[in-house]
Amino acid sequence: MTDLRHIATSISKRREIAMAKFLSGEQADLSCFPCSAQKFDIFRSEFLKKYPGAGKTERIGGLGEHYDLMTALAGGESAQGEAKTKGTGKPSSSEKLRFQPWCDTVQVLQGQIKSQIGEKFLGDCGNVMVREWFEQVIKPFSEGISPGITCEGYAKAMSTIKMTGLQEEASVAFIQALRNSSALKVALKAKWLAFEERWFSTHTLNHENLKKVVSEVIHAKHYWVCVSKDGPQLIDGLKVVDLRYVGVRQKPRGGMSFHYTLTVRSGDETKDVPMECKFHWKNGGQAVQNLNFMLL
Numbered sequence: 001m002t003d004l005r006h007i008a009t010s011i012s013k014r015r016e017i018a019m020a021k022f023l024s025g026e027q028a029d030l031s032c033f034p035c036s037a038q039k040f041d042i043f044r045s046e047f048l049k050k051y052p053g054a055g056k057t058e059r060i061g062g063l064g065e066h067y068d069l070m071t072a073l074a075g076g077e078s079a080q081g082e083a084k085t086k087g088t089g090k091p092s093s094s095e096k097l098r099f100q101p102w103c104d105t106v107q108v109l110q111g112q113i114k115s116q117i118g119e120k121f122l123g124d125c126g127n128v129m130v131r132e133w134f135e136q137v138i139k140p141f142s143e144g145i146s147p148g149i150t151c152e153g154y155a156k157a158m159s160t161i162k163m164t165g166l167q168e169e170a171s172v173a174f175i176q177a178l179r180n181s182s183a184l185k186v187a188l189k190a191k192w193l194a195f196e197e198r199w200f201s202t203h204t205l206n207h208e209n210l211k212k213v214v215s216e217v218i219h220a221k222h223y224w225v226c227v228s229k230d231g232p233q234l235i236d237g238l239k240v241v242d243l244r245y246v247g248v249r250q251k252p253r254g255g256m257s258f259h260y261t262l263t264v265r266s267g268d269e270t271k272d273v274p275m276e277c278k279f280h281w282k283n284g285g286q287a288v289q290n291l292n293f294m295l296l
Contacts, residue, residue, distance in 0.1 A: 012085075016083050017059050019057075019225060020058055023047060023057035024056045033085060033227050034085065034086070034228060035227065035230065035232070039230070043234070052074070053074040054072065056071075056072050057069050057081075058070050066221065067080040067082050068083045069083060069225075079223060080220055080222050080223075081221060081223045084101060084102060084226045085228070086227070091229065092104050097235055098235060107294045107295050107296050108275070109213070109217050109294075109295040110293065110294045110295070112159060113127070113130065113293055118293055121212075122293065123209075125279075129203065130155055130291070133192075137188075137192070141187075142170075145177050146177060147170065148170045149168060153167070153171035157175050158289050158290070158291065159290060161289060179284050189286040189287045191287070192286060192287035196255040201256070207245045218240050236266055236267065238264045238265065239264065239265040240263070241265055243262050246259040246260055247259060255278075257277060257278035259275070259277075260276070260277070261273075275296065277295050278296065279293055279294070280292050280293075
């Protein structure tokens with residue numbers, strides 16, 4: 001079966017390339033968007049009205065950047081943009097997108113818990129949490145499956161998707177066993193959700209550093225292009241005024257997540273919007289591989 005994540009990544013890349021060409025005034029294949037090409041007809045004029053004399057827009061690839069597009073402006077300056085596409089369903093109103101341009105699509109920020117940007121704010125919910133997860137759950141759970149794994153070996157195999165390079169054999173065997181057994185995955189997922197509830201009830205993120213990271217990510221975008229079946233919308237960049245911690249809440253299907261109130265300014269108007277930080281295992285099912293944080 002084709003991995004849906006690879007398909008999604010490929011589609012996102014096509015859309016970013018098409019958007020960059022379109023904003024540059026070049027011929028672009030707009031069939032990858034959920035609206036008709038005719039919906040784009042007046043959008044180019046709207047973009048040039050916002051950025052008079054805008055030149056070439058380039059797609060910015062690679063990890064670590066907090067924007068998808070860079071548009072050359074007059075005087076040697078540039079504007080950084082983010083492209084978001086809602087493939088199906090009813091889009092949010094223009095007013096909601098104005099203060100939450102990410103709300104119809106994916107997260108504000110996502111990354112592995114071992115990432116440099118994650119280490120800035122994860123606090124006790126980063127490496128410390130992984131070690132406790134190993135000691136409390138993985139170590140006893142794995143004894144009857146693949147005995148002898150270490151925390152370091154488990155952490156490396158868990159975060160290296162294809163488990164390439166020098167790996168601990170017992171840890172690789174344990175994760176392969178999880179991938180091959182639905183019953184084991186179901187059992188370990190239940191233990192993860194229970195662990196999440198215990199851990200997040202007594203440990204938390206570094207809220208002040210999270211505010212700095214959220215500000216860095218959002219301020220990097222001078223404009224957003226939000227595309228849905230109704231067509232593209234140009235959203236101005238936002239200014240982060242504040243981020244206030246609300247507390248932890250139960251997730252609908254078990255486990256917990258951290259909740260915040262994000263205060264942002266668009267033009268002369270300021271508004272409070274919700275923000276959530278939750279954890280998600282991206283590969284192999286929950287509690288199997290690649291533990292990520294997600295800011296929504």
